[in-house]
Amino acid sequence: MSNSAPYTTIIGLEVHVQLMTRTKLFCGCSTKFGGAPNTQVCPTCLGLPGSLPVMNRQAFDLALRAALALECTIAPFTKWDRKNYFYPDLPKGYQISQFDLPFSSDGTLEVVDPKGAFEPRRVGIIRVHLEEDAGKSMHDEAAGTGDTRIDLNRAGTPLCEIVTQPDLRSPQEARAWLNELKLLLVYLGVSDCNMQEGSLRVDANVNLHIPQPDGRIAKTPIVEIKNMNSFRSVERALVYEAARQWEDWQATKAEMGKTPKQTRGWDDPAGITRAQRHKEESSDYRYFPEPDLVPVTVTAEQIASIRNGMGEPPVSLRKTLASKWTISPYDADVLVNQGRELVDYFEDLATRVGEGKVASNWMQQDVLRILNETNGTVAAFPIRPAGLADLIGRVMKGDFDTSRGREIFAEMVTSGRPVDEVVASMGISAVSDDDVIALCRELLAANPKIVADVKSGKEQAAAGLIGQAKKKNPNVNPGKVRATCIDLIRGMD
């Protein structure tokens, strides 16, 4: 929102992420995405009579990891509750979730825009809890009145629910914050956060605070937006919804508290939110303690051990990279936002090259360009840090100029071969310092006019020698030719 908007947009998010476990939260069925319907099910996740849940330790540990990274307070004692409601994708008729004693609460995650599009924003986390996912309902929209098909492969997949304070102030911030959250969770190995596969899902609560002439702040009714399938959709939906609420306010002056919270669904193709039917009874979930599970206690030692094994989160990694390799905060941000593997690649490269700034430039201008063009991952990138460092080292030494270096780089990407082989195959050979001096002497002898110009102080005249040098030996480094020629001319006195 620009500063001139007559209102402030107040946004809170509720995010569900699937945890990267091999098996479901309460049974040994696979959590793999994309299996044929109802092939990853057992008595427990089908909710068959007599079946019982047993908690997956890895799910709990991953959830703890997420909560710690979000700076949450970890409860020393936590338990699970049943959330009761009827739906065909919920075969037990209740979801095992956490109600009054979530395992963590009261955290924060900051989002900073390195280009300064918005002020750094610390977003409070109300709670993070661990629960099970429901199955999938599939509707044949065309058939209209036909049956709904239920696939329970997803039922029982571990989910972390992350609920923020209403601390976000614009759709753009919300999107940036979600990117930061996703980055964090992927860094920690908590979730793959793949929205297409449903492993990250977002609902948003939004309303407007509108200053009144009498100094009072009017608040529009809170709307929960669902069905947003990408972070871009979240931003678009929030932009739409803020504008809709502003119009609605101008027409009705309706304020919060007078109407129940409304749920609206985002219709992406239409670019609008639509009111969803309100079910009066649906809010009575009759939570009570899950008697088939026992409580979990967490000790300070456990927390310390998970913290130690967690790796550095993006927010501090950016600072570490910037200071360790003396690169700009912007460059550090770009590198970190690509994920842990790229950062590891960069640090390996920078160590070998010995100059963080140079390594960073090659990463940003060359490696990332190729990865973006090919939609590739750094893990599959054909040039490993050692090979790239070899190339960069030779360019730095002056064996090749930068544009020559780029040509070699491109060939290394295509062929997957090391510098020497590529250089040989391209007919390039490094030019020794003696060869450069010999070449320059030859050129100076043939170009007395340029020599005279340089002597009289017009150093830029030396540029005229470079084209000739390249013709004689395409492998020479132009900068080196220029510097050598000037030195030789000065030495003539």
Added chain:
Amino acid sequence: MQPIEMSAVDLVAALRQGDITAVQCTTAFLDRIEATNGTINAFLAVDRDGALTRAADIDARRKAGKPLGALAGLPVALKDVLCTTDMPTTCASKMLQGFRPPYDADVVARLRNADAVFVGKTNMDEFAMGGSNENSAFGPVRNPWDLSRAPGGSSGGSAACVAGDMAPVAIGSDTGGSIRQPAGLCGITGLKPTYGRVSRRGLVAFASSLDQIGPMARSAADCALIMETIAGHDPGDSTSLAVDVPRYTDLLDKPLAGVRIGRVPEHYAEGLDPEVAKGVDEAFAVLKAAGATVHDVKLPHAKYGIPTYYLIAPCEASSNLARYDGAHYGHRAEPGKGHRAEPSQQADGFESPLVEMYCRSRAEGFGPEVKRRIMLGTYALSAGYYDAYYAKALRVRRLIRQDYLDAFQSVDLIGGPVSATPAFKLGEKTDDPLAMYLVDLYTVGTNLAGVGGISFPCGFTKSGLPIGFQLQAPPLAEPLLLQAADRFQRLTDWHRRRPKTTGEVKA
């Protein structure tokens, strides 16, 4: 002695020694079932072919000198609340009529591994809710001691089949007294173990924090034998105790000398049948004669047990039974067919065909008592009532458990009646749900506290109905419960008596 008259301990020994084959033994009980089940209705399913095949296999393996399980060839009846892959599991409900689970309950698997022979699934109150077995969708069970009377419940079929010599052993489940009360009313021995001692996996849940599986047999020694097979840690049940299983049968010979037994004066309040009171007093006298000492103890909150239980159990049940909605298994109402319920809460129709399917499937599939408890539990958990009912009951539950823990500071066991009266007439209490709830007066405390209890016959009324005696013990004191009950049974012969009604039926 005919096989059907022998104890489980003796049958296992006779089978091992080759005095009798598994096929002979199984056939004897199957014939007995065939002859009497039409009258008693103790079984909902009898697996004659499966049982005989299994028995023949055991005989063959024994003949070949192959290793056999601890219960090899012993016929066992299973309450129809236990999941079995080879027989339907219905919980005596129309909702699950014909339902075949794709897995065996943990106790069923343990019994199979011990080479027990399953003869059939026993009748019960629907979803284990009831104290008379009259809530079965497949007809009531008759008490073998008086066919006009109820066997108690909810494990009424299990109790009646043992009392009627249709199986030497039956497995029951006990949420508020469902093993002990029918055992008492049918003159057999039934053990409700400590919560967590026997895995609940595959036991169709009624009230998860109260349910426990246990053996029902003719004697404490038989119960001890079965416990050695069915007790033990199950990693598939989070609430199963990871505690070693004692050799219960080896511990029976310990003398009772010095064992302190508590007597609760409040148990003798109004409502306790004088003949039952007399039987209970005589039981205390026998235990004293065996060397135990008897002391008065207080369970100050005992009278709150029934209201506490009838909040907690329905609340959990309302959630446990939500899965029976016609979507994935069980009964589904035909769209637009069947009885048109004209549901009043849906004056302008159901909000969707799905909600209609749910509401009508559940209305058709559940019987009246199950519906009552679902309604009560749903109400007590709903917004605005949770604190006053469910949370309140949980607080009182703590007081009740504390009473037990306090009492067990000064005594080793607590004795008393199982039920206030002997077996009541079929139909006597069916019109008054609340009166039926009160039959659990002496038994619900055990479940609320999570401790163990055993029920065994301690006499008969003048009219020939069994009187039950109950002992309760601290957590995991099953050895002492079994030892005391066994000692009592070495000194008395009440548990050897056979009902005339079915005794006259020639097998």
Added chain:
Amino acid sequence: MTTPPQPLTAKDVAKVALLARLALSESDLERMTGELSKIVGFVSMLGELETSDVAPLAHPLDTQNVFRDDVPAASLSTAEALQSAPRHDGECFLVPAVLGDSGAA
């Protein structure tokens, strides 16, 4: 309970029946209202006890921290999973049309 319970009305009971997904006919509803009122009246005797300083006890066990390892176990076949389904198409359970996932939230 500090206040005695209000008697249940048929309207209350109808609301609970919908929450519990039980279709009740008019006569069912009338009978259920009477029975539930009686039972609720009876269990309300717990209100006699002062329990404000007593913590709720939801479970008799003191056990904590029961976990399983993240190791796959055998799943059922689709045929086994669907074997008791009132309606299925060989792949999925079929239910009357609904729109959207419940979105376990």
